[in-house]
Amino acid sequence: MRVNGAPVATPAEADHGLRLLDYLREVLGLTGAKEGCGMGECGSCTVIIDGRAMTSCLVLVGQVLDAEIRTVEGLAAAGHGPLQDAFVARQAVQCGYCIPGVLNSCAALLDRESDPSDAQICQALDGNLCRCTAYNRFYDAVHDAAAARHPNGAGA
Amino acid sequence: MTPATPTLLRPTDPAAVSGLLAGARAVAGGTDLLVQRRAGAEVPTLVDLTGLARTRPAVTSDDATGELTISAVHPLTDLATGLTDGAAGAFPALSAAIGQFASTTIRNRATIGGNLVTGSPAADTVPALLAAGAAIDIVTPDGGLRTVDLAAFLLGPRRVDLAAGEWVTSVRVAQPPVEGGFRKIGGRRAQAISFLNLAWQWHREPDGRLTGVRLAMGSVAPTVVRLRTAAALLEAQLPTQDVVDAAVAAIDADISPIDDLRASAHYRRRCAAGLLREALLPPSGTARADQYVTPTTREKNQ
Numbered sequence: 001m002r003v004n005g006a007p008v009a010t011p012a013e014a015d016h017g018l019r020l021l022d023y024l025r026e027v028l029g030l031t032g033a034k035e036g037c038g039m040g041e042c043g044s045c046t047v048i049i050d051g052r053a054m055t056s057c058l059v060l061v062g063q064v065l066d067a068e069i070r071t072v073e074g075l076a077a078a079g080h081g082p083l084q085d086a087f088v089a090r091q092a093v094q095c096g097y098c099i100p101g102v103l104n105s106c107a108a109l110l111d112r113e114s115d116p117s118d119a120q121i122c123q124a125l126d127g128n129l130c131r132c133t134a135y136n137r138f139y140d141a142v143h144d145a146a147a148a149r150h151p152n153g154a155g156a
Numbered sequence: 157m158t159p160a161t162p163t164l165l166r167p168t169d170p171a172a173v174s175g176l177l178a179g180a181r182a183v184a185g186g187t188d189l190l191v192q193r194r195a196g197a198e199v200p201t202l203v204d205l206t207g208l209a210r211t212r213p214a215v216t217s218d219d220a221t222g223e224l225t226i227s228a229v230h231p232l233t234d235l236a237t238g239l240t241d242g243a244a245g246a247f248p249a250l251s252a253a254i255g256q257f258a259s260t261t262i263r264n265r266a267t268i269g270g271n272l273v274t275g276s277p278a279a280d281t282v283p284a285l286l287a288a289g290a291a292i293d294i295v296t297p298d299g300g301l302r303t304v305d306l307a308a309f310l311l312g313p314r315r316v317d318l319a320a321g322e323w324v325t326s327v328r329v330a331q332p333p334v335e336g337g338f339r340k341i342g343g344r345r346a347q348a349i350s351f352l353n354l355a356w357q358w359h360r361e362p363d364g365r366l367t368g369v370r371l372a373m374g375s376v377a378p379t380v381v382r383l384r385t386a387a388a389l390l391e392a393q394l395p396t397q398d399v400v401d402a403a404v405a406a407i408d409a410d411i412s413p414i415d416d417l418r419a420s421a422h423y424r425r426r427c428a429a430g431l432l433r434e435a436l437l438p439p440s441g442t443a444r445a446d447q448y449v450t451p452t453t454r455e456k457n458q
Contacts, residue, residue, distance in 0.1 A: 017162040017202065019190070039191045040262055041347050052233065052264040058186045059265070062164035063204050105260065126346035127259030 001065050003028060004074025016062030021045045023061045024071060032072035032100040036129070043128030046101035047071050053108040055101075055127065070107075072100035080107045082148035086141035094132035102128045106142050115146045166204040170211060170325070174299045176203045177321045184229055185265035187258070188274045205229045205269065205323065214238040217245035222331030226250075228269030228293075228324045232257055232281070235268065247329065249284035249336035249355040256280065256338065259346050269324040272309070275316040275379075282310070282380040283355035283372040284338055288329040297321035303328075310379035333359045333368060337435060341427050343418070350375050351419040354431040364394050371432065376411035376424055383410045386432060395436045403436070404429045 001008050008028060015023060024030045024047070033056050036044035040055040047056045048070035070078055083106060086092075093099050102125065109116055109124035116124070121142050125135070164183075165176050173182075180201040183189050193199045206229060214230040215238030217223065224245050226235060236254045239247050257263055257280045271281045272292065290306040297319075306327075309317045318324065336357035342348025353374040358366040369390045371383035385406040393399045413424035 013163075014161065016164040016166075038194050040187055040258075040265075043259075043261060046261055049264075053261050054264045055261045058190045058262075060164050060183070060186065060190075060202070060204070062166050063186075063206055065166070124260055127261035 001067060001069065003030070003069045004071060005077060011061050011065065016060065016065075018061045019057055020047070020059040020061055020064060020069070021056040024056060024069075030071050030073050034097055034100060036097070040127075041129070042098070043101040043105065043125075044098050046104045046128060048104050048108050051108065051111060053105045053124070053127070070104070072103055075103060075107055078107070079149070080110070080145070083107055083110065083141065083145035086144035086148065087138075090137045090141040090144065092134050092137035092141045094134055098128060098130045098132075102130065102138060106138065106145075110142065110146060110149070114150055116142060162199045163201040164204055165201065166207045168207045168211065170208050170295075171299060173203060173205065173208070173323060174295055174297050174321065177297065177323060182273075182323045184267040184270050185231060185262075187262050187266045188270055205267075206231075209234070215245070217331070224329050224331065226268060226327045226329070228272070228326050229267055232263040232266055232268070233260075236263070245331060246334070247284070247288070247332045247336070248334065249287060249332065249338045249357055250281065252336075252338035253280050253284045253340075253353075253355065256340050256345075262347075268327055272306075272324055272327070273316055273318055275310065275312070275314045277313055277377065277379055278350045278353070278375040279380065280338075280340060280350060280353055280374070282306070283353055283374045284336070284357075285327060285329065286310075286372040286380050286382060287336075287355045287357050287370040288332050289370070291328045292324055293326045293328065294318065294322050295325050301325075307382070312378045333357050335360055339431055339435065341431070349418060352376050352413070352424050352427055352431070354428070354435060356432075356435050358390070365392055366390050366395055367392055373407075373411060373428060373431075375418075376413040376428060378412075381410060383407055383432070385409045390436070397437075400433060400436045404433050407432060 024033055033047055034044040036042035038057045040058045045056045046053050049067050105124050105128050113120055118139055121139050167173050180203050182205055183202045184205045209230045214227050214234040216225045232254045239251045268281055271279045286306050291303050292306055292309050294302050296302055338355045340350040340353035342350050355372050358369040369387040371387045374380040386403040389403045389406055407428050413421040415421050
């Protein structure tokens with residue numbers, strides 16, 4: 001298992017049935033992913049597994065032993081600092097509880113779509129609830145981040 | 157915290173699965189099982205099927221017959237890609253159903269196998285498969301294979317024809333016609349359990365008549381059901397207003413909706429009529445609700 005670009009100690013067999021969310025938070029000390037509903041509906045625990053956004057409350061450790069996992073703690077190192085900066089600049093963060101999951105959904109989108117449309121952002125965020133309802137600012141921040149990564153407007 | 161940590165086994169060889177399943181339970185995307193577990197369900201040793209996805213493609217089509225074989229252990233995201241890939245054939249109703257299924261994060265985990273074995277009358281991938289006359293390939297405890305028609309596989313709410321130690325490996329359908337679709341009615345667009353849903357497929361002959369009409373509706377009976385009476389009234393007909401009116405009126409005979417926490421039986425009957433009517437005669441000049449991505453308010457205002 002690799003987490004945020006570095007290999008981590010192979011989880012003990014007794015831990016294979018743990019939720020990835022609990023393993024990240026309680027064993028690896030990565031508390032960025034938050035538990036909201038614990039049922040895959042709110043998106044607060046979203047992490048990126050092999051390039052795709054998934055809710056870590058519905059993934060068991062033993063299912064991802066050979067996976068590349070990215071959490072909010074590793075986003076900047078993966079080139080998504082501009083996305084995080086844009087969230088700050090656009091004041092897209094209010095209470096903040098949903099933000100690690102939202103950032104991961106947006107980062108996974110930007111990794112496959114260099115200049116996503118509002119409709120694509122809407123779809124990428126359809127599993128992330130923000131009850132402060134800063135969605136319009138999320139859209140603005142993603143557009144800003146896309147422009148920052150491709151300053152000449154070059155699409156992939 | 158969640159209940160006691162189960163043992164999890166992860167075979168990567170399909171032939172090894174049956175030997176591990178004795179006294180255990182299969183898990184794939186976990187999007188239903190882990191929700192049940194959180195609600196207090198006892199979970200025995202789990203055998204994870206997602207490791208099998210690397211041993212085979214998500215979707216294959218038979219060059220000679222066009223029959224599609226759809227993996228039961230791949231996430232829906234992979235199926236959506238496979239079904240729109242020209243080389244692997246197309247299945248418009250299933251593609252539309254996946255597009256309206258839960259959310260991006262869930263589509264990245266959830267499998268057809270899981271959606272089938274949970275036996276929910278509201279399962280969103282099942283109507284397209286039932287309309288297409290799908291066959292379910294099941295691996296038996298001795299490692300053999302048995303195939304059952306989906307219509308016979310669905311026994312009732314949360315009941316399917318799957319014995320202990322058996323697991324669903326794939327789903328097969330005859331090459332679907334180019335015209336087909338799926339639409340659901342839910343409390344909101346994302347993450348909604350369907351109040352009801354409808355899948356359809358038919359051939360449109362050069363003179364406009366519909367043939368091979370097959371309709372299936374979810375959340376209006378103990379299992380997803382075919383709308384056989386309505387389909388028979390449409391068969392070999394031009395979908396004129398009169399023909400559509402007759403087919404829509406016939407739905408009532410094919411469904412038996414109940415009042416539950418999501419919707420009333422009365423509401424479901426009214427919506428069932430509207431779903432079929434709009435599938436046959438799409439309203440013009442309005443956004444089609446089965447198109448998953450809609451413009452945001454901001455885009456509309458630009």
